[in-house]
Amino acid sequence: MSRLRKDYEHTKTARFVAFVQGDEPPRDEDRTEEWRRRVEEQAETDRAANASYLELPDTDPQADRRLLRMTGFRRIRRFYYVIAMIMCLMIIGMLILNVAYMPPFGSEDAPANNEVSERYLEKGGEETGVVNTVTGMILQYRAFDTFGETNVLFIGACTVIILLLHREGEEDKRRHHEESVSDNGDASEWTRVTYSPEYDRKGDVILQTIAKLVVPMIFLFGLYILLNGHLSPGGGFSGGAVLGAGLILYNQAFGFRRTERFFDEKIYDIIKVGSLCLYAMIIAYYLFTGANGIPSIVPLGTLGAILSSGLILPINLLVGLEVACTMYAFYALFRKGSF
Amino acid sequence: MMEWLRLIVGGICILAGIATALIAVYGLFKFKYAMNRMHVAAMTDTLSILMVLLGLIIIRGASMDALKLALIILFFWFASPVSSHLLAGLEVEISDKLRDNCEIEEEERGGDRS
Numbered sequence: 361m362s363r364l365r366k367d368y369e370h371t372k373t374a375r376f377v378a379f380v381q382g383d384e385p386p387r388d389e390d391r392t393e394e395w396r397r398r399v400e401e402q403a404e405t406d407r408a409a410n411a412s413y414l415e416l417p418d419t420d421p422q423a424d425r426r427l428l429r430m431t432g433f434r435r436i437r438r439f440y441y442v443i444a445m446i447m448c449l450m451i452i453g454m455l456i457l458n459v460a461y462m463p464p465f466g467s468e469d470a471p472a473n474n475e476v477s478e479r480y481l482e483k484g485g486e487e488t489g490v491v492n493t494v495t496g497m498i499l500q501y502r503a504f505d506t507f508g509e510t511n512v513l514f515i516g517a518c519t520v521i522i523l524l525l526h527r528e529g530e531e532d533k534r535r536h537h538e539e540s541v542s543d544n545g546d547a548s549e550w551t552r553v554t555y556s557p558e559y560d561r562k563g564d565v566i567l568q569t570i571a572k573l574v575v576p577m578i579f580l581f582g583l584y585i586l587l588n589g590h591l592s593p594g595g596g597f598s599g600g601a602v603l604g605a606g607l608i609l610y611n612q613a614f615g616f617r618r619t620e621r622f623f624d625e626k627i628y629d630i631i632k633v634g635s636l637c638l639y640a641m642i643i644a645y646y647l648f649t650g651a652n653g654i655p656s657i658v659p660l661g662t663l664g665a666i667l668s669s670g671l672i673l674p675i676n677l678l679v680g681l682e683v684a685c686t687m688y689a690f691y692a693l694f695r696k697g698s699f
Numbered sequence: 700m701m702e703w704l705r706l707i708v709g710g711i712c713i714l715a716g717i718a719t720a721l722i723a724v725y726g727l728f729k730f731k732y733a734m735n736r737m738h739v740a741a742m743t744d745t746l747s748i749l750m751v752l753l754g755l756i757i758i759r760g761a762s763m764d765a766l767k768l769a770l771i772i773l774f775f776w777f778a779s780p781v782s783s784h785l786l787a788g789l790e791v792e793i794s795d796k797l798r799d800n801c802e803i804e805e806e807e808r809g810g811d812r813s
Binding site: 563564566567570573574577 | 774777778781784785788
C-alpha cells in the first residue's frame with residue numbers, strides 16, 4: 361500500500377483528481393498549519409529580497425543616468441540603431457534576391473506544377489463536383505487531414521476550458537444574485553447564471569448602433585462564404601472565422617446576457633460536439649466506401665449549382681460551425697471565465 | 700480618350716491616398732502620446748482608404764467589382780472609426796497620464812454603460 365503525503369489533498373495531483381471527479385477543490389484557507397508557515401516564511405524572504413532592490417532609485421534623479429552609463433548602454437545605443445538598420449536592409453535585400461530567383465508567375469517549370477496538381481486541376485471537377493478546386497482538395501482528396509485539423513480546434517477549445525473555466529462558489533453566487541436583483545429588478549433571468557457586474561459590460565451607444573447595423577451583415581456574409589465554399593473562394597475555415605467574429609462583436613456590444621438568449625453553454629456544447637461527430641461520421645463513410653471500393657451513393661449534382669458536389673457542402677457547414685464556436689469560446693473564456 | 704482620362708483621375712486619387720498614408724506614418728512616429736497617434740491612425744483608416752479605393756473604382760468603371768469596392772469603403776467607414784473610438788475609450792479609462800497630456804472637462808462619464 362502506498363503512503364499518502366500528509367498534505368495530500370492540497371497537492372496538484374489531488375486537485376486534478378478532484379477536478380476530474382467533479383468534486384469541490386480544497387480551499388486555500390483549510391490548508392494545514394505546516395503549509396501556512398512555509399508560505400509565510402517564503403513571503404518574508406521575498407520581501408527581504410525585494411527591499412534592497414526597491415530602495416535603489418527614485419530619490420536621486422541622477423541615479424538612472426548613472427546606471428545607464430555604468431552598463432555602457434548609452435555608448436552602444438547609437439551603434440545599436442545602426443546595426444538594426446543594417447540588419448533590416450540585409451534581410452530586405454536577401455528576400456528581394458530570392459524573389460528574383462523565383463520562376464516567373466505561371467511558368468510551366470515551376471516546382472509547384474507537378475503531376476499532383478495537374479491531376480487535381482484536370483480531374484477535380486468531375487471527381488468531386490466542385491468549381492473551387494481548393495475546396496475539393498481540402499475536403500475531398502484530403503478530407504482526413506482536415507478532420508485532424510478540426511480535431512485540433514476542438515482540443516484547443518477543450519484545453520482552454522480546462523484552464524480557464526471558472527464557476528463561482530455558492531456564496532459568491534448568492535451575493536452577486538442579490539446585487540444584480542437590486543440593480544435590475546428582474547430576478548427571473550438571474551437565477552441560473554451569475555454575473556459579476558465588471559464582466560458583463562456592454563458597449564456604449566456608438567458601438568451598439570454600429571453593431572445593430574453591421575452584425576446581421578457579418579452573419580449573412582459568413583453564411584454566404586460557408587454555403588458557397590465549393591463554388592467560390594471561401595469555405596469552412598474562413599466562413600467560420602467570419603461567423604465567430606460576428607458573435608464576438610455582438611457580445612462586445614450587447615453583453616453576455618443578450619448573447620445567451622440565443623447562444624449559451626448548452627447550445628455551444630450541442631453545436632460543437634454535434635458538428636464534430638457528424639463530420640467524423642462523414643469521414644467514416646468516406647473511408648468505408650473508399651476502402652471497400654463501393655461507389656458513393658451521394659449524387660455529385662451538376663457542376664456549379666449550389667446543391668452540388670456531394671458531401672462537401674455539409675462538411676463546409678460543419679467545419680464552419682466548429683470554427684465559429686471555437687473562436688467565440690476562446691473570447692468568452694478569456695473575458696469572463698465561462699459562457 | 701475616356702480611358703486615359705479615367706486612368707489619370709484614378710491615379711491622382713490613388714496617389715493622394717498613398718500620400719495621406721505616408722503623412723500618417725510620419726505622424727504615427729512623431730507623436731509621443733497615445734491619443735495623438737490614435738488620431739493619426741484613425742484619419743488614415745478613413746481618408747486614405749477612401750482615396751485609394753475611389754481611385755480603383757474610377758479606373759475600373761461601373762461594374763460588379765466597383766460595387767464590391769464601394770461596399771468595402773462603406774464597411775471601413777462604419778467599422779474603423781468605431782474601433783478607434785473603443786481604443787480611445789480604453790485609453791481614457793486606464794491611462795494615468797491622461798491629465799498631463801490633454802485637458803478634460805469634468806463631467807460624469809459613461810451614462811450609458813452598465
